[in-house]
Amino acid sequence: MTARTALLVGAAGGILREVAAGLAEQGAPLVLLDRDEAAVSALADRLADLTKVDVVVGDVTDVAVAERQLAEVADRHKPAVLVNGVGGDTRVIGYADLEVAHFEQTYLENVIGTFLAIKACAPGMARAGYGRIVNFASAGGRTYSHFNNAAYVGAKAAVIGMTKQMAYELAPSGVVVNVVAHGPIATERVAGAWERRDPAQKEQVLSRLPMGRMGTVAEAVGSVLHLCSEGAGYTTGAVIDINGGLYM
Template sequence: MPVRTALITGAAGGICSALCRALAARGDRLVLFDRDETALKELTSELSETTEVRALIGDVRDAARLERELGALTGGWTPQILVNGVGGDTRVVPLENLDEAFLNDSLALNVLPVLTTMRLCAPAMKRSGYGRIVNFSSAGGRTYSHFSNAAYVAAKSAVLGLTKQAAYELAPFGVCVNAVAHGPIATQRIADAWTDRPEEERQAVLSRIPVGRLGTVAEAVGSVLQLCSEEAGFTTGTVIDVNGGLLI
């Protein structure tokens, strides 16, 4: 199997850092993008023992910075795999307390970087006749959220629209574009929000999940890794639900 170069945004986060380890283990070359400089340097140092790694420190909301950084990725560092893992919001805010600025912030974090990275990576993927793009939506983007708010749900729903249109346009060029809609996964961020909730609220949430528990990071990574593989060449425009039966 040829060595592929994978670009992961939000690389130092819970699910994405585990994904980076899995991609490194199978031999992929990695470009890691994150704004957490300390965590990114630690991850880069760890993964450099396994594969070639390049770290890019920055905020994905800065489209001009993204364009400069990704434009410098040439030759073997040109991404053939793109995973948009940035996003999230664990603030439970009632609809009447949201305003336009709140929605704009959510779109800036959860949607615009997906468009920016796809438009920057797609041309090289089309020329090479190969590409795998995986965008992180959420179970909230499919229905509603126990853990967040309407602005976040709207943003993650928009990710699904971007994914499907990109999949349609890029399919003739061997580029597959899919989304993963994770339910409640026990990352550190979710675990912190989870422990802040009263016991009766936690039990109420678990009662709605047929498997009766939160998902593990390893379970979250598995579906993403598959969509990044050679074998996913006939899978495009799909939304993979990883939610323990929360949405059936």
């Protein structure tokens, strides 16, 4: 893999931390953006011996500030790889208990945040004739979810639709845009929420998973790394399902 700079948005998240490590091992310079300064700084320290790492502390839900920060990153670092990993929700909320605020917040995190990063980085990629953009959706965005709520599922479905449209528009430029739809992956946050469920709920959920278990973070990372690579140049608008057979 040619050493091309990668921007990871939401870099301190459970899956994206290991994506960052995988890219660092390949020698890709990294720009790590996250709102958790302590966590993203710790990740940068962990990877500093492998590659050049820059940290940006920011929150994509603060639109005005995020637009400025992302424009600065695009201008300074000219990332050729962009991974949008912001989002995630472990709250099981029935439709009757949802409020408009739930939809507004999750749409801002998952859809608007992803859009802002693409809008900042894709023009430079297109001018260079090369780009790899990977967005994070969810198995829930493909169908329905045992683990979340309708606001989150709706936002992730929107990420999939937006990805396909942007893939179509950018296809002639050498920039590919794809989306990974993870099922239940045992990140620290998901595993914590899982442990708080009672045994009957756990048994019910696992009975609906053909593999009968959650995926590991390592199993979640491989497809993301492939979509970041040169070898993914003829894959665009694709949804890669990583869910143990939950959605086929």
